[in-house]
Amino acid sequence: MAEFHKSDVEKLLDGVLPWPAVQDMMRSPKDPDRFDKYVEILQSRVPWPERILLPLTPALFIVAKDGARIVKCRCGHEFGDYRVNWKLAALIHVRADEASLREVYRGRETPDPAWIQVREYVCPGCGSQLEVEAVPRGCPPDFEFLPDLDSFYRDWLGRPLPDAQAFEDRTLEVVRSWRRDPAPAPRRKA
Amino acid sequence: MTTDGILSLKEQLGRNDELFARTGHLFGLERLARKESDPGTYEAVWQILSSVCNTAWVAGCKVSSSPIAAEGGDALWALHLPTGEAICISRGITAHPGLISDMIRHFIELGYEEYPGFHQGDIFENNDPHYGGIHAPDFDMAMPIFYQDRLVAWASAVSHANDVGSVTPGSIGFLNPDCYSDGVCISMEKVGEKDRYFPWYEMRMRSRTRTPDWVMGDARGRLAGCLIVRERLTRVIEKYGLDFFLEASREYVEDSRRYAVSRIRTQAVPGRLRKSQFKDLAMKGKRVLLPKQDVDCLFNLPMELEVRPDATIRISLRGASGTVPFGENISPVALKSGLLNGYSHVVGFDMFNSGPTAAWRMETPPEGSWANPFPKDFSASSGVAWAPAVLWVSSLYEVMGRLYHARGFVEEMAAGAATTMTAEFSGINQQGVYVAGLTLEQASNGQPARGFADGENSAWCIYTANADFGNAEISELFYPVLFLGRNIEPDSSGYGQHRGGLGHTAVWLVHGTPGIEYQCGCAGIRSKTIANHGMFGAYPAFPDRPAFAHETNLNERIAERLPLVHERGDPDDPDLARNIRATRLETGVIAPFVTPEPLVEGDLIIHPVAGAQSMGDPLERDPAAVAADLDRGWTRPWVAEDVYGVVAKPDGVEWKVDEAATRARREQIRSERRARAIPFRQWWEQERERVAARQDMDPAVLQMWRSSMALSPDYGAELRAFWDLPSDFEF
Numbered sequence: 001m002a003e004f005h006k007s008d009v010e011k012l013l014d015g016v017l018p019w020p021a022v023q024d025m026m027r028s029p030k031d032p033d034r035f036d037k038y039v040e041i042l043q044s045r046v047p048w049p050e051r052i053l054l055p056l057t058p059a060l061f062i063v064a065k066d067g068a069r070i071v072k073c074r075c076g077h078e079f080g081d082y083r084v085n086w087k088l089a090a091l092i093h094v095r096a097d098e099a100s101l102r103e104v105y106r107g108r109e110t111p112d113p114a115w116i117q118v119r120e121y122v123c124p125g126c127g128s129q130l131e132v133e134a135v136p137r138g139c140p141p142d143f144e145f146l147p148d149l150d151s152f153y154r155d156w157l158g159r160p161l162p163d164a165q166a167f168e169d170r171t172l173e174v175v176r177s178w179r180r181d182p183a184p185a186p187r188r189k190a
Numbered sequence: 191m192t193t194d195g196i197l198s199l200k201e202q203l204g205r206n207d208e209l210f211a212r213t214g215h216l217f218g219l220e221r222l223a224r225k226e227s228d229p230g231t232y233e234a235v236w237q238i239l240s241s242v243c244n245t246a247w248v249a250g251c252k253v254s255s256s257p258i259a260a261e262g263g264d265a266l267w268a269l270h271l272p273t274g275e276a277i278c279i280s281r282g283i284t285a286h287p288g289l290i291s292d293m294i295r296h297f298i299e300l301g302y303e304e305y306p307g308f309h310q311g312d313i314f315e316n317n318d319p320h321y322g323g324i325h326a327p328d329f330d331m332a333m334p335i336f337y338q339d340r341l342v343a344w345a346s347a348v349s350h351a352n353d354v355g356s357v358t359p360g361s362i363g364f365l366n367p368d369c370y371s372d373g374v375c376i377s378m379e380k381v382g383e384k385d386r387y388f389p390w391y392e393m394r395m396r397s398r399t400r401t402p403d404w405v406m407g408d409a410r411g412r413l414a415g416c417l418i419v420r421e422r423l424t425r426v427i428e429k430y431g432l433d434f435f436l437e438a439s440r441e442y443v444e445d446s447r448r449y450a451v452s453r454i455r456t457q458a459v460p461g462r463l464r465k466s467q468f469k470d471l472a473m474k475g476k477r478v479l480l481p482k483q484d485v486d487c488l489f490n491l492p493m494e495l496e497v498r499p500d501a502t503i504r505i506s507l508r509g510a511s512g513t514v515p516f517g518e519n520i521s522p523v524a525l526k527s528g529l530l531n532g533y534s535h536v537v538g539f540d541m542f543n544s545g546p547t548a549a550w551r552m553e554t555p556p557e558g559s560w561a562n563p564f565p566k567d568f569s570a571s572s573g574v575a576w577a578p579a580v581l582w583v584s585s586l587y588e589v590m591g592r593l594y595h596a597r598g599f600v601e602e603m604a605a606g607a608a609t610t611m612t613a614e615f616s617g618i619n620q621q622g623v624y625v626a627g628l629t630l631e632q633a634s635n636g637q638p639a640r641g642f643a644d645g646e647n648s649a650w651c652i653y654t655a656n657a658d659f660g661n662a663e664i665s666e667l668f669y670p671v672l673f674l675g676r677n678i679e680p681d682s683s684g685y686g687q688h689r690g691g692l693g694h695t696a697v698w699l700v701h702g703t704p705g706i707e708y709q710c711g712c713a714g715i716r717s718k719t720i721a722n723h724g725m726f727g728a729y730p731a732f733p734d735r736p737a738f739a740h741e742t743n744l745n746e747r748i749a750e751r752l753p754l755v756h757e758r759g760d761p762d763d764p765d766l767a768r769n770i771r772a773t774r775l776e777t778g779v780i781a782p783f784v785t786p787e788p789l790v791e792g793d794l795i796i797h798p799v800a801g802a803q804s805m806g807d808p809l810e811r812d813p814a815a816v817a818a819d820l821d822r823g824w825t826r827p828w829v830a831e832d833v834y835g836v837v838a839k840p841d842g843v844e845w846k847v848d849e850a851a852t853r854a855r856r857e858q859i860r861s862e863r864r865a866r867a868i869p870f871r872q873w874w875e876q877e878r879e880r881v882a883a884r885q886d887m888d889p890a891v892l893q894m895w896r897s898s899m900a901l902s903p904d905y906g907a908e909l910r911a912f913w914d915l916p917s918d919f920e921f
Contacts (some may be wrong), residue, residue, distance in 0.1 A: 012601060015642045015688075015812075022642070023603050030457060038598025050816035054459065054596055057726045058687075058806060091867035094877075096886070103903065104685075104833060105720075107761030108778030109732035112718040114888040115470055115488065118730070122867045127809040127860030134720045135466050136891040138881050138921065140912040145592050147461035151499040156455055169462070172911050178871060179914050 004028075006037045012039065035157070046074050053161070054147055059128045061087060062149065067093040067163060069149065076127030083170040085143040090130060098138070143171055199298040199308075199341070203273050204847070215229060216275075216444040216548055224438045225445065233437055235430055236278070236541060239442075243280035250347060256404035257668045258350050258361070259411055262630040265349035267415040268308040269423065269439075270294055270332070270882040272341050275544040277439045283328075283350065284534065284542070285576070288527030290330050290346040291320050294521070296378065297332070301464050307378050307672075308334040308341055309458070313382035313413065317354070318375050319572035320564055324524035326372045326573070327354040327361035331381075331406065333416045337427050339426045342436065345419035347412035352627035355399040356517075357574055359616035359626035362711035363573020364471075364782050366517040372573050374398045376564075385417060390724040399642070400616070400626045406678075446545025446722070450538035454549075455501040457602070458593035465585040467491040469578055469609075470890070471516060472716040480515070486890040487514045488896045489560055489578050493585040493906070497593065497841050507582070509905035510559035512897030517573025518712065519563040525579050526552055531653055532583040535592045536604060556901035580714035581721055583607055583653055587638065588725055588803070600641025603801035605690060605725045607652045608635030608683075609714035609767040611734045611781055613797045617706030617788060620670045626669065629696070630660035631799055632713060636683065636691020639728070639805035644815070645691035647678050647824075652802065657696075657710050667907060671701035671795070675756035679798055680824050684720075685833045686728025687806025692824055693799040695758055699744065705788030708792040708795050708796030710736045712782035728804035729833070734781055737764065746909035755794055766796060808834050809856050813847045820845040835859045878913045884921060895921040 004025060011017035012025065030095045031037070038053050044062070046052070050063035050072065062082045071079040071086040079086040094115040095101045101110050105117070111134070119133040119141070133142060148167045154160035164165075197205065209218030230565060233836045246267035250257045256498040257897075258264045266282040274294030293316050302308065313322075315331045317323045321547060332346040356363040358371035366372050374394065381391045387409060395409070396402040427435045428534050459844060469489040478484055490511035496504040513519050520528075530547050538546025558566035563755075565720055584607040591603040616626040633654055637645030649659050662673040675697035683690030715734045722731035737758070747754060747769070759765035764777045774786075789795070816836040819825040830836045830845075835856035838845040879885075899920065901908030908918055 009598065012642050017642070029598065032456065032600045039463055052676065055598075056596065058595075058810075059726075062695050088874075090870055091864065092870050092873045093863065093867040102730055106569050106828075108735045108737075108764070109761045111720045112470075112888070113734050114886060115891060116468065116719040118720070120729075120863070120867065122863045123487055124864065124869075127863045129809070129863065131727055132724065132729055133466070134468075134723055134730045136468055136719075136894070137877075137885075137887050137911070138891070138895055138909070139468075140909060142464050143462075144465065144467050144589075145461060145463050145596070147459050147596065148497075148499065149461075151460045155499050156460065156501075165460075172908070175874075175912055175914065178874070 003142070004031045006041065009034065009037050009041070013046065020067050048072070048076050053149060056145060057130060059123065059130055062147070069165065073123045073125055073128065075123060075126035075128070077123055081170060082167060084174050085141060085171045086133070087141045088171065088174055091124050093120045093122060143169060182185050195462050196340070199272055199303050200301070200677070203298060203693060205293065212547070213564060216447055216482070216545065219441060219444040222441045222445055224434065224441050231430065232441070235426065235438055236442060238426055239269055239278040240616040240730070243269060243278050246258065246347070246415030246418045247282050248282035249418055249697045250411040252351060253407070253414040254411030255407040256352050257627050257664070259408055260353055262633060262658055263412065263665050266347065267419060268346045269343040269419055270346055270445065270535035271439055272343060274344070275300065277343070277441050277442050277543055279542050283348065284373070284389060285528045285531040285653065286324070286328065286330065286348040287544065287916050288530040288547065289322060289324060289524055290348060292331050292523050293330050294344050294346070296322060300378065309383065310336040311384045312380060313387060314379065315376045315381045316378045319521050319524065319575060320369070320375040321323070321378045322521060322523040322528045324520065324527070324572070325363065325575040326356065326374060327351045329376065330414065330859060331412045333480065335420045335423060336681035337424060337432060337542055341509060342432065343423060344437070345416035347415050347622065349408040349412055351399070352404045353400040355719070357782065358709070359400050359707070360614035360709055361628055361711060362709070363517040363571065364577065364614045364712040365784065366571040366573035367477060367483055367515050368571050370569065371479070372571055385413070387413070401625060404627070411627070424695070425527070426431050442541055443543050443545045446538055446541045447548045448542050449540045450546035451501045451549050453537055454497060455502070457597050457599050458497055459596045460497045460499050463495045463589040465493045465589055467493070467581045467585050467721055469581055469716050469721055470519060470717050471514060472718050472787055472890070473516070476783055477786055480525055482515045486888065488890040488894040489518070490894050491585070492579055493582055493589065495586070495589050502549045502551065505550060507553070507555040507559070507561055509898045510561045510901065511894045512901060513563045513567045513570045517571045518575070519560050519570040519572050520579050522554055522562050523563065524575055525555070525582065527559050528576065528579040528583050532586040532607070535652060536587060536602065559901050574711065574713055577712045577714050580607060580609060580653060584609070584722070586653065588723070591725060592904040595641060595918055601776045602795065603759040604652060605638040605640035605728070605805040606722065607638065608693065608722055608731070608800045608802040609689070609716060609734070610635065611715040611736065611797070611799060612711035612713045614709040614711055615669045615671070615706050616702055616709065620702030629665050629669065630658065631696050631797055634799055635693050636801045638802040639683070639686060639690045641805070643906065644686070644689050645683070645802050647692045649692040650691060656721070658722060671698040671708055672698050672701045673697065677757045678828055679801065679826055681829050682731060682798070683801030684722060684724050684729045684731040684772055684804045685808040685829065686724055686804025687808065687810040690731070690802035693801040695796060695798045697756055698795040698797065700789045700791060700793040703791070704870055705790055707788055708738065709784045709786055710779070710781045710797065715781050717781040719828070722800060722803050724804040726805055727807035728780040729808065731800050731803065734798055734800050735778040736781055736798060737766050738785060738789070738795045739766055739770050739775045739778065740787065740789060741773040742792050742794060743771045744794065755796070758796060758798065764793065809859060813849065813852050817845045817847050831855065881913050882915055882919070892921045
């Protein structure tokens with residue numbers, strides 16, 4: 001069994017582990033405590049105290065907070081219940097016309113806005129670009145990853161989380177609540 | 191059961207299925223006895239079998255002598271259990287072992303063991319998608335291997351022929367309107383015996399394909415490789431014993447299944463992943479074959495993958511859109527085999543065989559969709575079935591990358607495969623010979639971004655592990671073109687913290703021919719949309735748009751020693767338009783297409799190949815990496831400043847980063863993002879009005895939604911629920 005130190009994993013994450021060492025890491029049996037080392041590193045890099053339960057992206061984490069499990073950006077901005085697509089709590093900028101597309105794609109490289117729109121999801125806290133979608137009008141946002149946290153901790157890591165929750169997608173519940181409640185006044189012009 | 195107590199192959203299949211269902215282990219192998227008792231021999235024999243298959247690949251490709259096999263290695267050899275499961279597979283076009291495994295199983299299920307029977311030296315083939323082939327140019331072949339009168343294994347091969355006699359020349363039949371135009375059809379046939387093809391097989395290839403010497407060369411290459419497998423396997427059995435081989439070969443497959451499941455359990459996370467992908471096929475107003483093809487199409491290729499608590503995988507394609515009157519339809523068997531290819535690169539790679547997919551439950555795609563055409567549209571064409579499949583394979587890489595990221599194994603991540611645009615020439619070449627065939631340019635997408643670094647550029651292709659774009663000089667021997675350029679295409683992977691490997695662009699001068707067609711074919715391209723999404727905030731790669739010029743002033747420019755065309759140049763001001771005059775000049779054509787008239791001496795073609803996906807917010811890219819790309823011409827100054835937020839100036843031969851100005855520029859871009867973006871709910875309120883009104887949606891988009899929602903009612907219901915549309919709403 002290869003032994004990889006936390007500092008090796010840290011260098012890997014930062015892209016500074018020498019290539020031969022990365023190849024060794026790829027070839028060798030995986031370190032069984034990698035997840036714990038990884039989360040320790042990530043936890044030490046965020047300015048907030050809530051426990052990271054699972055990294056979703058380089059910027060977003062599922063954390064335990066006051067008995068709930070929420071998505072939180074590394075900057076501290078909170079997006080709510082992890083079982084609701086976090087995009088519903090993000091800022092969005094959509095490039096659906098030639099002029100806005102041309103800020104990113106020019107000339108022959110510009111896609112056709114009648115076929116596709118580019119959706120940029122932005123963290124309201126720090127302005128990080130969290131995901132980009134290229135989809136035709138009508139496509140709901142992808143809920144890229146809904147982890148089954150309780151099965152993961154209980155069955156795969158052998159240390160169950162307190163307060164088990166149902167593994168379910170609650171995104172449409174939020175959308176339904178929007179239908180019931182009057183929309184707030186727009187903060188900005190579209 | 192036979193008189194000596196050995197089960198028939200059909201009985202073995204039934205017993206294997208029952209044992210797997212009951213025990214959860216392939217063949218009921220709860221213990222790997224041979225591995226446990228003699229791990230050294232177990233491992234050594236695996237390496238020998240692997241070497242045998244690779245030897246067949248090397249020899250078979252050279253016997254083939256066709257450009258695709260000999261120069262590109264686009265073929266494969268494998269060894270199978272008597273019931274079809276792949277034990278061991280060579281390098282090469284690794285999307286096929288699942289197909290061949292199912293083909294052998296189907297031979298058995300169809301009763302071929304009884305009639306026409308299986309004998310040493312028999313050759314069986316299929317290239318018919320109705321019975322599990324992927325598309326006609328890929329000939330799947332299998333030979334039973336007997337030892338002491340007992341069928342102990344199968345050798346198999348596949349090779350991609352240059353021309354299969356479809357309605358348009360070549361092997362990428364994207365323009366085929368229906369299966370009747372897909373070319374020569376071998377429908378689950380015995381095509382030879384006594385180690386020889388039947389004479390009428392060769393007669394059929396000679397009368398029904400345009401490059402019969404190459405097609406028969408490929409056939410002989412397949413046969414040569416299979417004979418090598420048979421001969422070498424016989425030596426292995428003689429050395430290690432029949433019992434050892436029969437038992438160990440089954441253990442290799444179960445071992446692989448365990449490896450893949452264990453890798454999921456130790457390196458992934460249970461849960462549900464989703465990924466939308468869309469592929470355009472804009473053909474309205476172009477040269478087509480039948481009136482029904484004067485239409486624009488959009489494919490919906492959604493992926494839902496669930497990692498279940500028992501570490502098995504469920505994969506769904508609900509929401510797949512309807513069939514198209516072109517060659518881009520695929521059968522579920524072929525689609526699954528394509529996914530096995532991708533899965534073997536990121537999950538089940540220890541011993542590449544059938545084992546990993548045993549842990550999948552792949553839901554059958556909706557009947558009548560591009561991914562399951564024949565139940566409702568028996569005449570659908572599969573001329574280039576790989577075209578949509580590769581986007582689904584790409585999604586698989588990406589979703590697995592998300593799982594590995596969550597668990598911390600970032601060294602295993604891949605942001606997603608690139609898509610491919612093929613180049614085929616057909617006409618008289620410089621030797622006066624009729625040719626139809628692919629160049630290998632498409633096998634050069636570059637490697638996707640990894641979790642910790644950029645991908646490698648070009649001459650690399652994740653889904654064809656042995657990809658090689660071939661030597662330019664060899665292409666110049668086969669086809670009447672001269673390379674004026676072969677360049678890394680800047681920014682062709684999209685933009686991200688770690689960028690994908692960049693694709694490349696070939697610039698060809700047509701030379702030495704009375705006339706030749708250039709077919710910019712579809713093997714997964716997107717030309718109106720952008721489908722290579724990238725992950726974690728990266729921008730997708732831009733569309734593929736080739737260029738060409740007909741009846742040019744190139745010779746005058748050569749005589750006057752004026753600048754020619756060696757690369758694409760600025761997307762707003764391409765070198766072709768800047769330097770060349772022509773009676774027809776197309777600088778950014780929506781692909782795919784076939785040139786409207788034959789190209790002649792002095793004409794030019796610019797053929798770009800997309801890069802692979804990027805990963806991460808571009809503002810987090812190391813400024814030094816941006817500067818290094820500027821030095822090499824791999825990114826453009828406007829992209830560096832406006833997308834990456836890197837302020838740099840040329841200083842002699844190198845670009846120097848202004849670090850303070852870069853920090854300020856990046857902070858400015860972040861502020862601009864927050865200022866221009868709006869809360870999701872506000873956008874949702876506005877967007878649902880536009881969706882409900884079908885506003886600014888191309889007819890191809892509307893048609894795609896209609897078919898997706900009709901073929902997958904649950905997908906349609908979810909879409910309506912998300913936009914708060916009436917339950918009877920249709921696009």
